[in-house]
Amino acid sequence: MKNKKLTLILVTLLFAVSFMTAQEPKEKTTVIVLPFGAENVEQSVIETLFEVFTNELAGTGKAKVIDRSNVDKIKAQHNFQNSEWSNEDKVALLGKALNANMIISGQIISFGEKLIATFRMLDVNTTEIVSSATVYAGNILELFEKVPETVKKLVGKTESTPTTSTSKTNNKKTYYVGDKGPGGGIIFHIDGSVGFEVSENLGVYIWYKAVDVAKDYRGGGYDDWYLPSRDELNFIYRNLINPGLLRNLQGEMWHWSSYQHSSTNSWAQRFSDGFRDNFNKSLGASVRAVRTFNIE
Numbered sequence: 001m002k003n004k005k006l007t008l009i010l011v012t013l014l015f016a017v018s019f020m021t022a023q024e025p026k027e028k029t030t031v032i033v034l035p036f037g038a039e040n041v042e043q044s045v046i047e048t049l050f051e052v053f054t055n056e057l058a059g060t061g062k063a064k065v066i067d068r069s070n071v072d073k074i075k076a077q078h079n080f081q082n083s084e085w086s087n088e089d090k091v092a093l094l095g096k097a098l099n100a101n102m103i104i105s106g107q108i109i110s111f112g113e114k115l116i117a118t119f120r121m122l123d124v125n126t127t128e129i130v131s132s133a134t135v136y137a138g139n140i141l142e143l144f145e146k147v148p149e150t151v152k153k154l155v156g157k158t159e160s161t162p163t164t165s166t167s168k169t170n171n172k173k174t175y176y177v178g179d180k181g182p183g184g185g186i187i188f189h190i191d192g193s194v195g196f197e198v199s200e201n202l203g204v205y206i207w208y209k210a211v212d213v214a215k216d217y218r219g220g221g222y223d224d225w226y227l228p229s230r231d232e233l234n235f236i237y238r239n240l241i242n243p244g245l246l247r248n249l250q251g252e253m254w255h256w257s258s259y260q261h262s263s264t265n266s267w268a269q270r271f272s273d274g275f276r277d278n279f280n281k282s283l284g285a286s287v288r289a290v291r292t293f294n295i296e
Contacts (some may be wrong), residue, residue: 027062032100040110056151056265066098074098095124115143118259120153132231134258179244182293183220189235198236199289207266207281210256212287225289230259230267232290237274254285
């Protein structure tokens with residue numbers, strides 16, 4: 001009888017401990033937000049955007065954002081130069097020194113009234129890009145209005161592992177990489193409840209024109225197409241080109257990305273072997289537009 005009571009007590013205790021553990025809140029991801037880069041945008045606007053972005057990130061409750069003053073202290077201790085922000089290995093070392101899990105960088109470029117903002121999140125331990133976002137805005141105010149949506153997109157991707165397929169229940173459509181997307185493109189990546197599709201080849205253009213060609217594409221009647229980020233372009237190569245799901249690429253070796261290396265050069269990728277390099281924006285390269293869609 002005593003043994004039965006003891007067993008009952010132990011089972012009860014184990015259940016209670018398991019329940020309490022399950023109820024513990026998840027540990028927040030520690031994030032460093034690097035100073036945003038900019039071209040043809042006033043520094044005061046960039047500083048304000050940085051503050052809005054950082055506050056929005058902290059407000060999600062999913063991230064602990066390291067104060068900028070602490071980042072500056074570690075920079076000084078490690079003799080870190082601003083020119084090294086593009087060096088992913090150096091940035092990762094800086095992140096480890098601050099016990100951060102992720103680092104977010106951003107770049108904002110202005111073309112007259114129009115703006116393009118690119119953001120990416122780097123895993124400090126693996127130096128891999130775990131998520132990215134490209135934002136197109138008609139003016140400064142529109143860019144600020146899109147900050148909450150952009151932050152959710154970046155942070156949301158840290159909670160799921162990229163997969164090559166996802167399923168939907170309740171008689172809803174199942175999507176796989178290589179399938180035709182809602183906009184008529186080919187699905188090249190699925191991340192949780194978000195799908196990514198790429199258009200057909202839209203021609204060869206200089207970079208400045210490529211941005212507009214991708215944005216003006218209306219595949220499937222959708223108006224949210226854009227020039228792929230450097231990471232999205234690499235997903236196309238890894239998930240479609242390399243496995244042979246996308247063929248007939250004659251005459252379109254190099255493809256433009258939206259990511260700018262400098263005021264004169266932007267990143268492109270060669271689909272014959274996956275090699276990436278920065279090219280002068282006045283040179284011609286192939287254009288394929290991409291878009292995201294929700295899988296619900």
